[in-house]
Amino acid sequence: MDKYIEKILSARVYDVAIESPLEEAPALSRRLGNRIMLKREDMQSIFSFKLRGAYNRIWQLSRQQKLEGVTCSSAGNHAQGVALAAKKLGLKAMIVMPRTTPQIKVDAVKALGGRAILHGDAYDEAYAHAREIEEEHGYPFIHPYDHPDTIAGQGTVGMELCRQFGDDLHAVFVPVGGGGLITGIAAFMKYLRPETTIIGVEPEDAASMSVSLERGRRTRLKHVGIFADGVAVACPGKETFRLARKYVDEIVTVTTDEICAAIKDVFGDTRTLTEPAGALGVAGIKRYVEREGLTDANLIPVICGANINFDRLRHVAERAELGExxxxxxxxxxxxxxxxxxxxxxxxxxxxxxxxxxxxxxxxxxxxxxxxxxxxxxxxxxxxxxxxxxxxxxxxxxxxxxxxxxxxxxxxxxxxxxxxxxxxxxxxxxxxxxxxxxxxxxxxxxxxxxxxxxxxxxxxxxxxxxxxxxxxxxxxxxxxxxxxxxxxxxxxxxxxxxxxxxxx
Structure with missing residues (x-):
């Protein structure tokens, strides 16, 4: 824990990130009978927390060795985080994306100065090609979550929460994909605020961390639901799983309908639209409060991203009523x-x-x-x-x-x-x-x-x-x-x- 506290305190993220606001959700708070404060990582310049870990990882690398460029494989927010970090540090960014990636995300990477390489029809093919680029050009591969520097960058969200909220905090609800965000937050908060419960939230059809923790070993899912594409990970990282076993108290799983209802809840209080993964924390709070019969507690969901394709809104609206x-x-x-x-x-x-x-x-x-x-x-x-x-x-x-x-x-x-x-x-x-x-x-x-x-x-x-x-x-x-x-x-x-x- 001491190693991670030091890494988080010295993480270099604010060259590209803001200290995201912590805002009360009054309508949701009244309905649930608890005080709900939203940690607005969707307000970052790339509308996601991913720039924190990507920048810190690349900046730390640049201190250790002479870099010309970096590579990664991603169809989503990590790609934009790497592209932005590379641009800020004057490096090339060769980002491999599946050919099935929506054009809006390809254009976002290009707008940030990254070179978007479309390869394969699935993530595994894009990942393999990025590793080939690493071998051929010597560009380090920037993993989206499974590296201490990436985890430390994401952990600055936890550091900000401790500074921004001084009252008794019952629980923080964090979306979980590969585990970089929740383990960074948990490592810091369990050191400074050990009484606060750290709860991860996963979709029922993409619950790789939940299954792995239940079985006591990293487990690869045979099928991963892709509605919440920002957390659609078949197997948690090696380091993130190790940290989750130590510092994460519980994982809650939610349905697609509940995620859609949570997107509507956030919109009702903020008039902004989150991506499905971004609304997981709110969906988790609603299920947790109902299960526990909890009242008059302070609860914080991390709104981790807002990169939603416009054409998905019809599905969200259709299913939100069922989720509620x-x-x-x-x-x-x-x-x-x-x-x-x-x-x-x-x-x-x-x-x-x-x-x-x-x-x-x-x-x-x-x-x-x-x-x-x-x-x-x-x-x-x-x-x-x-x-x-x-x-x-x-x-x-x-x-x-x-x-x-x-x-x-x-x-x-x-x-x-x-x-x-x-x-x-x-x-x-x-x-x-x-x-x-x-x-x-x-x-x-x-x-x-x-x-x-x-x-x-x-x-x-x-x-x-x-x-x-x-x-x-x-x-x-x-x-x-x-x-x-x-x-x-x-x-x-x-x-x-x-x-x-x-x-x-």
């Missing part, structure tokens, strides 16, 4: 006859429907995919399902079904093979207010059968709905009056080529 336990998803079986849909919505009562997917497929039964908003908690979820079952509906809970959440909800439907005569398909904009759907169903009134219905609440002022209804030709005038009286924007899509090709 504020939505229940289920399949319901209804009789296939006019009015059954309206009766089912009446059975739901005043609850807000977030999603409804249905396509006619059988003359006897209709299978619908439904989302219902809740106030949060497993008890309410179960109460909704039990209530519907008690009213005679066959219900299948799909809230925790990954296949259903990722794929099935978008595949409900298909051709009707001529079984739906007189079908008219219309696109609506429903005002997002309680009763909008019920108003639509009550207004129909005449018993026109609904043959298709797709609705998803996206949090906007208006919900977009695609509906199919069987309207006999002689009812055309009455149907037009229904649409006019409804008052919602609508547009007929019966001749749309997409409908003709995939749904008719």
């Amino acid at each position: 336990h504020r939505e229940v998803l289920f399949a319901a079986t209804l009789p296939e006859r006019p009015g059954a849909f309206r009766k089912f919505c009446n059975a739901l009562g005043k609850r807000s429907v977030t999603e409804f997917n249905y396509r006619y497929a059988d003359t006897d039964e209709a299978h619908v995919f439904v989302g219902v908003q809740t106030r949060g908690g497993e008890d309410e979820r179960q109460a909704i399902l039990d209530d519907l079952r008690g009213k005679g509906y066959e219900i299948l809970d799909m809230t925790d079904n990954e296949m259903a959440k990722l794929h099935i909800r978008y595949l409900v439907g298909g051709h009707t093979n001529g079984l739906v005569p007189n079908e008219r398909v219309l696109r609506f904009e429903f005002p997002e207010r309680p009763g909008a759907l019920q108003n639509f169903l009550d207004g129909m009134g005449r018993g026109w059968n609904i043959s298709l219905f797709h609705y998803r609440n996206h949090g906007a002022a208006y919900g977009r709905v695609l509906a199919g209804m069987q309207v006999p030709e002689e009812d055309g005038k009455a149907f037009r009056k229904f649409l006019d009286d409804l008052g919602y924007f609508w547009e007929e899509e019966s001749d749309n080529s997409a409908y003709q090709t995939f749904l008719r």
